[in-house]
Amino acid sequence: MVLTVDDLEDLYDNAPFAYVLMQPAGSIVAANATLSDWLGYARDALVGKRIHDLLTPSTRIFYETNVAPILHLQGAFENASLNLKTANGETVAVTAAASTRRDKADQTGLVRVALFKATERRRYEKGLIEAHKASQEAERATQRLLDAERETSVLREQFIAVLGHDLRNPLASINGGLRLLQKEPPEERRKLLLELLQASVVRMSVLIDNVLDFARGRLGAGIPLELKTGIWLAPILEQVTAELRIGSPDRTIETDFDLPRPIRCDPPRIGQLLSNLLGNAITHGSPERPVRVHADNDNARLTIWVANAGDPISPVAMEHLFQPFFRGQVRKSQQGLGLGLHIASEIAKAHGGTLDVTSTPEETRFTFIMPTGDG
Amino acid sequence: MWRYVEPAFRSGFRTVLYDQVGAGGSDLRAYDTEKYSRLDGYVDDLIELCGELGLHDAIFVGHSVSAMIGVLASLKAPGLFGKLILVGPSPRYIDDGEYVGGFSADQIQELLDFLGENQMGWAAAIAPAIMGNSDRPELGQELVDSFCRMDPEIAKQFAHVTFTSDNRDDLPKVDVPTVILQCSDDIIAPTCVGEYVHRHIAGSTLVQLAATGHCPNLSAPGEVIDVIRAHL
Numbered sequence: 154m155v156l157t158v159d160d161l162e163d164l165y166d167n168a169p170f171a172y173v174l175m176q177p178a179g180s181i182v183a184a185n186a187t188l189s190d191w192l193g194y195a196r197d198a199l200v201g202k203r204i205h206d207l208l209t210p211s212t213r214i215f216y217e218t219n220v221a222p223i224l225h226l227q228g229a230f231e232n233a234s235l236n237l238k239t240a241n242g243e244t245v246a247v248t249a250a251a252s253t254r255r256d257k258a259d260q261t262g263l264v265r266v267a268l269f270k271a272t273e274r275r276r277y278e279k280g281l282i283e284a285h286k287a288s289q290e291a292e293r294a295t296q297r298l299l300d301a302e303r304e305t306s307v308l309r310e311q312f313i314a315v316l317g318h319d320l321r322n323p324l325a326s327i328n329g330g331l332r333l334l335q336k337e338p339p340e341e342r343r344k345l346l347l348e349l350l351q352a353s354v355v356r357m358s359v360l361i362d363n364v365l366d367f368a369r370g371r372l373g374a375g376i377p378l379e380l381k382t383g384i385w386l387a388p389i390l391e392q393v394t395a396e397l398r399i400g401s402p403d404r405t406i407e408t409d410f411d412l413p414r415p416i417r418c419d420p421p422r423i424g425q426l427l428s429n430l431l432g433n434a435i436t437h438g439s440p441e442r443p444v445r446v447h448a449d450n451d452n453a454r455l456t457i458w459v460a461n462a463g464d465p466i467s468p469v470a471m472e473h474l475f476q477p478f479f480r481g482q483v484r485k486s487q488q489g490l491g492l493g494l495h496i497a498s499e500i501a502k503a504h505g506g507t508l509d510v511t512s513t514p515e516e517t518r519f520t521f522i523m524p525t526g527d528g
Numbered sequence: 529m530w531r532y533v534e535p536a537f538r539s540g541f542r543t544v545l546y547d548q549v550g551a552g553g554s555d556l557r558a559y560d561t562e563k564y565s566r567l568d569g570y571v572d573d574l575i576e577l578c579g580e581l582g583l584h585d586a587i588f589v590g591h592s593v594s595a596m597i598g599v600l601a602s603l604k605a606p607g608l609f610g611k612l613i614l615v616g617p618s619p620r621y622i623d624d625g626e627y628v629g630g631f632s633a634d635q636i637q638e639l640l641d642f643l644g645e646n647q648m649g650w651a652a653a654i655a656p657a658i659m660g661n662s663d664r665p666e667l668g669q670e671l672v673d674s675f676c677r678m679d680p681e682i683a684k685q686f687a688h689v690t691f692t693s694d695n696r697d698d699l700p701k702v703d704v705p706t707v708i709l710q711c712s713d714d715i716i717a718p719t720c721v722g723e724y725v726h727r728h729i730a731g732s733t734l735v736q737l738a739a740t741g742h743c744p745n746l747s748a749p750g751e752v753i754d755v756i757r758a759h760l
Contacts, residue, residue: 178713178740178747205715210631211639214691217716217742218592222529225746236642 171268177225177253179203182263191270193240204266209236209244220249224264228253234271234278246275308477312364320360323353352400359428363492366425366499367477376496376503378419386423386455387412390448393424397431404435405443412450416525418504423457426500426508429493430459430519438517439463455506455525460518466510474510497521529591532749536757544581548594549573550682559682567593567693571600578608585610589756591745592616592716593690600695602704612706613756616742617725618717620694627696630718636691643684699728706732707759709744709752716742733759 156164165172171188175181184199192199192207205213212235220233229252237245248271254263330350334343366376387410394406427446434444438461448457466474473479475498479491494508497519501508506523534543547554548570563569574597578586588609590598595617602609621629622636631639706729710722719736726734735755739748 203713209638210635211642213715214631214635214639215642221741222743222746225743226531 170270171247173199173204173266173268175204175264175266177262177264179205179221188268191239191245192237207237209238212236224251224253228255234275235268237268246271248274312367316360316364320357323356323360326350326353348399348402355396355400359432359493362425363429363496366496367492376422376499378422378503380417380419382417383415384418384420385412385415386410386418386420386448386450389420389424390427390446390457393427394431394446397428397435401435404440406431406435407443407445409446410448412448412455414450414452416450416455418455418523418525419500422500422503426497426521427457427459429497430457430521433493433519434459434461434517437461437463450525453524453526455523456520458518458520460516462516465514466512466517471510471512475508494519529743529745530589533745533752533756536753541587544577544583546577548597548686550679550686556679556682559679561685564682564685565689567597567600567689567695570594570597571604574598574601575605575608578605584608587611587613587760589613590615590617592618592742593693596693596695599702600698603698603701609704611760612702612704613709613759614706614725615709615745615752616711616714616717616722617708618721619696619699619725619728621691621716622694624694627724628718628720630715630721631691639691640684640688643687696724696728699725700730702729702732707755708732708734709737709755710734711737711739711741711744713740714742735759 166186168185168187171191172185173181174183181199181202184196189196208216220230223230231250233249235247235249237247247268249266249268251264251266327350330346334346394408398406438444442462445460475494477492477495498508501521504523508521510519530545537543550559584607586609588598595614598612602612621631622633623629708722708726710719726732737744737751739751741747744752
């Protein structure tokens with residue numbers, strides 16, 4: 154079939170998209186009936202307007218800064234998202250494409266612009282962007298989980314390695330001690346051996362307690378407390394000190410307790426806290442100088458501090474002191490799990506208190522302070 | 529942006545062109561959302577770049593928001609520029625009392641929302657479609673590519689920084705000879721804004737271009753070249 158002029162006119166006027174011919178700078182030369190229908194302007198009224206005038210203010214800026222430069226550079230653009238503004242102020246979302254008429258005969262540089270309704274497409278794009286955002290968020294959450302899992306896995310490995318090493322040491326001393334006892338040594342020697350065996354057992358039991366507490370803490374429960382009221386702390390602290398003295402008979406531990414009133418706390422935990430601090434002071438303090446323990450309570454708070462002489466803690470070590478598995482520079486045989494200070498600080502926190510450290514060439518002092526109310 | 533203009537000045541001048549960080553051929557790894565949350569981040573880059581090249585008393589030519597970046601750099605680094613040529617500058621796009629910037633705060637907010645919603649529509653979809661559709665072979669793929677390539681998130685922040693900037697107080701401090709090129713029918717920087725800039729930079733020259741739109745350096749390079757040359 155041969156297309157008549159009427160056919161071609163209809164093809165232009167009633168195309169299922171808006172069709173515009175404009176000057177390169179945007180002045181409309183011709184527009185089809187479809188655009189006139191969409192916007193509610195007579196076709197004559199559209200001629201002479203600038204394409205900018207048909208756009209909402211926001212997409213007008215977008216057109217001028219992002220689309221027009223491309224049209225200048227390339228003579229064409231495709232897939233530009235724009236919003237048209239109708240005569241009565243409604244918005245029509247469109248996708249625009251344009252190409253410049255440029256042949257030898259035509260130097261006007263007129264631009265053909267086709268505008269397709271894009272309401273559904275815009276909704277679809279919005280959905281895609283939201284889905285993209287959601288998937289990014291999910292990915293971040295997975296990454297966080299993975300990081301936490303990795304951290305736990307590293308800790309677990311450290312933990313097993315350290316545990317194997319540190320429980321074996323006291324076990325080896327017990328084994329050696331038992332073998333010596335089998336040879337029925339003299340009374341004096343036997344007494345000494347039994348004391349050493351006892352110390353090794355205490356050390357193992359402390360290690361096991363710490364390990365279990367650490368595992369509980371890591372599982373998110375924190376250090377569990379059994380708070381009791383009316384607790385007189387002095388005998389508990391004396392008992393802990395006595396145990397440590399047995400474990401290190403060649404060391405001097407000076408105590409100074411002023412605990413005139415009962416308080417509310419978890420007594421074995423406070424005992425464990427002091428035990429860990431004392432163990433730390435004995436391991437790291439100067440062997441020639443005494444370790445000093447002080448405790449007092451007034452109406453408002455309980456203070457316990459443990460001080461030792463010896464080299465100060467380095468600033469680097471200070472930062473990691475209360476982290477699990479942190480171990481300072483000591484002889485191998487004296488290494489612990491690196492959990493003692495971590496657990497002591499967790500116990501302090503569980504009591505609503507704090508554990509702080511000061512370290513100078515004269516003295517290193519760990520101070521535990523907790524609020525007591527009136528017990 | 530300067531492809532049609534810059535070659536005219538190669539004989540007689542040493543020309544330096546650069547892409548703002550985050551745009552074109554710049555190294556996207558250098559983009560820092562904190563640094564570029566204010567125009568000042570771009571100002572520091574310009575000063576650093578000129579320092580690296582050992583430039584003093586140079587002629588600065590900038591378009592749109594880059595024009596303001598040049599203005600701010602001239603204040604922060606006295607002696608760097610001996611002349612400012614500002615094409616379509618605007619110290620503030622949002623109307624404020626007596627001041628007419630061309631847009632209401634709501635309109636700018638709508639634009640920023642539109643950019644957020646349509647990052648796919650124009651950053652991911654437009655750019656590749658356009659690249660394959662050039663009927664001007666003299667524009668290398670590289671140029672179109674670099675013009676269109678902008679990370680959607682960066683584009684969004686850049687638009688935010690640009691359209692919410694207010695540097696009106698800086699204009700009176702400018703003490704470098706300044707030429708303002710004002711387009712006709714520029715919706716981004718209307719004539720009244722160009723006149724405002726002219727009034728507030730003492731001794732500045734305002735040149736009204738016949739060119740329409742916001743990018744005369746692309747749409748009417750000949751006129752831009754002539755005006756710049758006349759004022760060198």
